[in-house]
Amino acid sequence: MADDVQDAADAELSEPVRRRGKPGSSPGTLHIDPAAPKPVLRVMAYGPDRLREQTLDSAHAVRALLGQEPVTWINVDGLGDAGVLQELAAIFGIHRLALEDVVHVYQRAKVEPYADHHFVIARMPHLDGRLATEQISFFVGRTFVLTFQEQEGDCFDLVRERVREQRGRLRSAGPDYLLYALLDAIIDAYFPVLEAYGERLDEMEDEVIAAPRHDAISRIQDVKRDLLALRRAVWPLREAVNTLVRDDSEHFHAETRIHLRDCYDHTVQVLDMVETYRELGSGLLEIHLSSLSHRMNEVMKVLTIIATIFIPLTFIAGVYGMNFNPASSPWNMPELSWYWGYPFFLVLMLVVAVVLLLMFRSKGWIEFPRRRRRE
Amino acid sequence: MADDVQDAADAELSEPVRRRGKPGSSPGTLHIDPAAPKPVLRVMAYGPDRLREQTLDSAHAVRALLGQEPVTWINVDGLGDAGVLQELAAIFGIHRLALEDVVHVYQRAKVEPYADHHFVIARMPHLDGRLATEQISFFVGRTFVLTFQEQEGDCFDLVRERVREQRGRLRSAGPDYLLYALLDAIIDAYFPVLEAYGERLDEMEDEVIAAPRHDAISRIQDVKRDLLALRRAVWPLREAVNTLVRDDSEHFHAETRIHLRDCYDHTVQVLDMVETYRELGSGLLEIHLSSLSHRMNEVMKVLTIIATIFIPLTFIAGVYGMNFNPASSPWNMPELSWYWGYPFFLVLMLVVAVVLLLMFRSKGWIEFPRRRRRE
């Protein structure tokens, strides 16, 4: 699974680079990704008392629906048909640069005020096996909210429930409040993702301390990449929400602004967590390096202890393996013919070994079983 | 104990992630933690001359008390009953988003002005075995201070004493001054926590220099985490206090503002210390790595000295252990039959050993006992 996440993060990081037209091409040109799913339009038109929900066949039908209820939410899943998108742009008076941003689906979160609507981009996180962020584009006017998603599947189901069940103030409030509810759902969707990374970091820390494996470093790097990608998704989102909080146009009611302030607090919390995790991620690397050093020390100590004990012993044995001729001189290795020669030699070696072991112990290289266990 | 602190810090860091509703759920929904203790209401109503102190059974009784004395302080310990909280919210006109923040007990410190009261959140540190921060929420109106705590036990006892004993200007001042006194108590509570971490850092530095243990790195990481958590608790607190200092609403008297400025100085001092400790913590890691390197150097030097002395000696011994046949040629190992052959060999080896030892000494690898002791 680690590999999947890694690939996803790679995609994430280099996405803005790939899906672009040729340098110098006309602004506002729509480069439709041929693999993108065809658009599906789902409309929820509601007021305090009524709710109409339907899936439309064509963009044309939207025009008839508009303005019939206080709030009309048109949600478009899939960006694979330039015609539909352009028709929608014509209906809602969307600037072609904005439409280009909707289609070129790596955009940073932002808010752009236009004459009679606000254009908002946010990025929604997915983490089913792989991390990915999907671009959600919002156009919020006086009576409508138009949202574009790259594909089906989002975190808005609870918002839809709230509209249907007439819970809370959603049904009685305007499109600005719906925008808030959707943004809040997106931001809330970051929390489980963060939780998953928090757990991954914890696991990796335990693992790195226990046994530094070779691939640890690249997995740490992967997590750092993902957190970088998260940060790049959330940081501009925070700015965007803050822009909305301070927006003094009549589009946003005072009550909605209080809710957006709350929403802003949540993005700050998410960023806070991302930064904390990034710092922990950097710490992981240092732990890994320290673990490697420590491991090396362990290896070296074993080598040194074994070698240091046996090298002198081997030398002594080597001395008595020499072939000096005892016959030619009484000084030539008389030890070899001593009565206690061999036993003396064995005792000598034992003494040397014990002395060396005590020396290592005094240096703290060897610990007695009880202490080793505690470590 | 280190483990406990570690777990606590983990909890601290991931707390904001866990206690949340599903993404997209209605704002202002109260997700009561089933394990949270039931609320206990303690009221202190006082003016310059009178003091009424009582523990209430129900939130209903609060309404009767309000406004009877210049200042009514209602302290709620425990957030485990949505009914009580909502009744209090109704009495004091608390916004449902604010109430949600009170219950979802990981919030950053903040100040939010509402029409007729201020909503303040601060985090109070605990360090009995484990570090934890508890969220304290304040609502400060013209005649009341309403505080919510996650559980019983706080650092406000001295403030209560001051109210009871009519010391200082607390009894004669308004709710704004009481807010100041409580915030100041919270900030003062960070100092002993910092002192404990200061001592821990000192101990760890000594230990890391003396002997780099394998778990040192994870304990350093733990302290860094805790300091990160402290920083995340205090940084927004500083901002919050600063917001209060600059607040120009009539809620805060000039005199209180002077006291809040003093309080702000204290948060700056706390942050200053936290930053200093964080820097020392990072230094610890470098000391640890350097200690590991130094230790490795020591090990290698011993290995090298022993090996380098004995390897040539063993070689010489090996030479004279060869079985070249002296009978077939006068050039074949005549040394073996020399009269002084073996003694000469022993002297040769001594010379080699001494030369190598002198060489190591000139490189500074061996120090004489007197110098070693100084090191």
Added chain:
Amino acid sequence: MADDVQDAADAELSEPVRRRGKPGSSPGTLHIDPAAPKPVLRVMAYGPDRLREQTLDSAHAVRALLGQEPVTWINVDGLGDAGVLQELAAIFGIHRLALEDVVHVYQRAKVEPYADHHFVIARMPHLDGRLATEQISFFVGRTFVLTFQEQEGDCFDLVRERVREQRGRLRSAGPDYLLYALLDAIIDAYFPVLEAYGERLDEMEDEVIAAPRHDAISRIQDVKRDLLALRRAVWPLREAVNTLVRDDSEHFHAETRIHLRDCYDHTVQVLDMVETYRELGSGLLEIHLSSLSHRMNEVMKVLTIIATIFIPLTFIAGVYGMNFNPASSPWNMPELSWYWGYPFFLVLMLVVAVVLLLMFRSKGWIEFPRRRRRE
């Protein structure tokens, strides 16, 4: 190829240092690089209905063309003739300091408003084998755009196509929109360059993890240099575009400003990517160091395992190679004459080896084939 890129990046970094007059020389002096190509003037004069395109022989002919069409774009490739440049400066009223900046071709991107034109500098990236950035200078007046390039070859071909084919709003808009179109083409040209570096980083990460080669470090350093050079090119460009967005002179129409805002978003995206890549580049270095450490650990483990197993065995063999005289004492190496002496010795050695191998396995230094393959 890596070497080429490296040299180019070096040139890039030290360029601003080299092409300068002596300290104290008069401002506005043109130091023409003798190796610079002679200027070639290409003019496109167009309005909604007409387009004249021609290559001019002399700067003189420009004067006649000016003002005949709503927009006249004079593009000068090559800065190798002071006379031509000064004549153009005279025609368009260019300040001598601006002209100096045009010729001294390492300038940071910037915008300078003059009385009746804007002076804009941007840097265009090239990456055919080597990375280089070329300085493009723009003078934008009410009816003209004058661009200077160091040499032929640019990323403006699609813009020229759009002028010729009457696509988009380019033909009907003014010089301000042409400036936008050219700047946007430059910024778009950074994306493929970034993509190339993204791929290079990915390759290098794989390579560094697989096998840390000695030259990896200098290649990482090269990529970091290039990214530094990119950052130094784009950062001021972002500022310049932002200046244009906020410029409130009548030179820039509201619609153009919306397009420049889009263009600004793109520079922010480029910078975002550069910063991300720089962070990944720094991570590479850490991976490299960790890989080196890990490799060292591997080497040491092999050495330790082999040495630790054979050193004791060699010692034992050495013992039985000693020449103690069995004749002089029954205690002198009676093992040598035991019936099972040699077989016993072989078994002893096998036991020692197996015990040591088990010890290493318990330390996790040896893994069984199945696990080794997975790692």
Added chain:
Amino acid sequence: MADDVQDAADAELSEPVRRRGKPGSSPGTLHIDPAAPKPVLRVMAYGPDRLREQTLDSAHAVRALLGQEPVTWINVDGLGDAGVLQELAAIFGIHRLALEDVVHVYQRAKVEPYADHHFVIARMPHLDGRLATEQISFFVGRTFVLTFQEQEGDCFDLVRERVREQRGRLRSAGPDYLLYALLDAIIDAYFPVLEAYGERLDEMEDEVIAAPRHDAISRIQDVKRDLLALRRAVWPLREAVNTLVRDDSEHFHAETRIHLRDCYDHTVQVLDMVETYRELGSGLLEIHLSSLSHRMNEVMKVLTIIATIFIPLTFIAGVYGMNFNPASSPWNMPELSWYWGYPFFLVLMLVVAVVLLLMFRSKGWIEFPRRRRRE
């Protein structure tokens, strides 16, 4: 001495933590340190023509002196008597929070304007054996300067001389100028301290490069701590002086403000030096680690050279120490009976050794004496 400095720096860093009342205690409560020396009051009252200098017994006598001369400077050495301090506070109208700050002697430098005086805190460095900073508190009114010091001994003697000797404009100027003169003396006192640290850093760099000792790392850490403490003392001082420069109350004459601007320049210079030294201090650590690595390389090279030369030689000697029976086969070690067997063996070993030495030289591991000396 290094130890002393270390302890002092520790004290410095944790000081703000220790000298505090219990959390929640009443603001303005004076916690007199029982070990603090009793206050000694020294008064200098002067105008252009007259100077009265005396040491007072009680705070009471101050009241009579006030206002008799244009400037009255009351200097209080020692904070060990709450009564005296409170009497002074009453005389000069000092706010109890300010007085608390005077007594709780770890405060950051700051300026607080009160209705009819300014309250200024600065920290004065001492470096006689140990580094310490002493808190100096100033109250500057229309006719007086009141200074509090923790103990006797300061850097104001030259200022006193200037008052006495009627040099410069001190005698003719007001209390604002005296404040400037005292602050300037404090800031000037940082320069010799910095010089001492500059020298210490130089010495340590030489030492670390020459021979990385184990305690180097903790001494580097000590210097970094001290520089951190210096920075924490000077940074707010810079802010405080800047506040005074920009203060537009009538307390400060234009001429004094010019002098304060000069004083501000000095604090900037001090901070500049501290930052530079901090950067050098961080560099030291890297040098230390690099030195350790380099030292390890040296050790390893020696080990490798010795081992690599002798291990093959020992092997060869071992071969000819084998006991294959030449009697049982002509193939069994015929070399042993060759006429030139042993000499050939000796030459073989020489050749092997020389080849290996040449190989090491080609790798750059061995240098010839002339080159080694240069290194």
Added chain:
Amino acid sequence: MADDVQDAADAELSEPVRRRGKPGSSPGTLHIDPAAPKPVLRVMAYGPDRLREQTLDSAHAVRALLGQEPVTWINVDGLGDAGVLQELAAIFGIHRLALEDVVHVYQRAKVEPYADHHFVIARMPHLDGRLATEQISFFVGRTFVLTFQEQEGDCFDLVRERVREQRGRLRSAGPDYLLYALLDAIIDAYFPVLEAYGERLDEMEDEVIAAPRHDAISRIQDVKRDLLALRRAVWPLREAVNTLVRDDSEHFHAETRIHLRDCYDHTVQVLDMVETYRELGSGLLEIHLSSLSHRMNEVMKVLTIIATIFIPLTFIAGVYGMNFNPASSPWNMPELSWYWGYPFFLVLMLVVAVVLLLMFRSKGWIEFPRRRRRE
């Protein structure tokens, strides 16, 4: 030469610390360095039509010259005579604090407006063998420019030429333009210095990668120090020039301000380069550490290969050097009497060696000559 540069940089860094009076001494006191050269006054008085150039004996003669021509430039080389300086101060109405700054020659670059002149400080770089920066002080009034230099020799010769040769607009412009010309000459003088450091960094990078020498680290540190010193010289210079650009007093004509803006661009470029070089310098250190690690790996691999091959072989040889008595048992080393015993043994050893070599090759530790050469 490296040493010289190092010493110079040291001087540079600690200069501000040394040349100061005692703490508390009167502001405006001139501490004349006894080693400073005596002042030499050179005057250039010019207008569009006339130029008078002379070297003056005394400061007194200056007064007569002033105001006779539109611009009088008095350049003072050498600060070794308090009398001359004070006389000049009297003539030009220089504040004693400004004069103190002129004499205490470590000052950061700055601009201070006085009533009828501007006081500007800049630092001029020298790099003849050693890096040093010299303080140049400017006083610019309505009709004069007064410059003070520490010693003879500057980068103003080309400016003087321009005055003499009536080139450019220098002769017809006012003192503000002369100030610009001089500042521009100073900033231009940084470029060759930067070029030198750029080359030094390139050389060092090559050297560090090729062979990590022990002194590399201190030389890297030296370059980092120098770049730090450059940064400290240029950063405030940028601020100072920016202050002049934005100065709206009538001293500076609009045209001069355009030139100063150009000059500001140059300081930004210098700073840009310094920052780039500082980053490269930090990279050098990492390369050095990586090179050390890589070198260590190389050493270890050689040791491991040699040891790992010969240790088992030596063991085998040791086995057959044992003296088990074949007479006492048929199991005691029958190999020794085999007919093919010794040849079999030799083949066995060859096989072991080849197997180990193949194993090392599969680990990538040994490369075949062709590949090794490429590396």
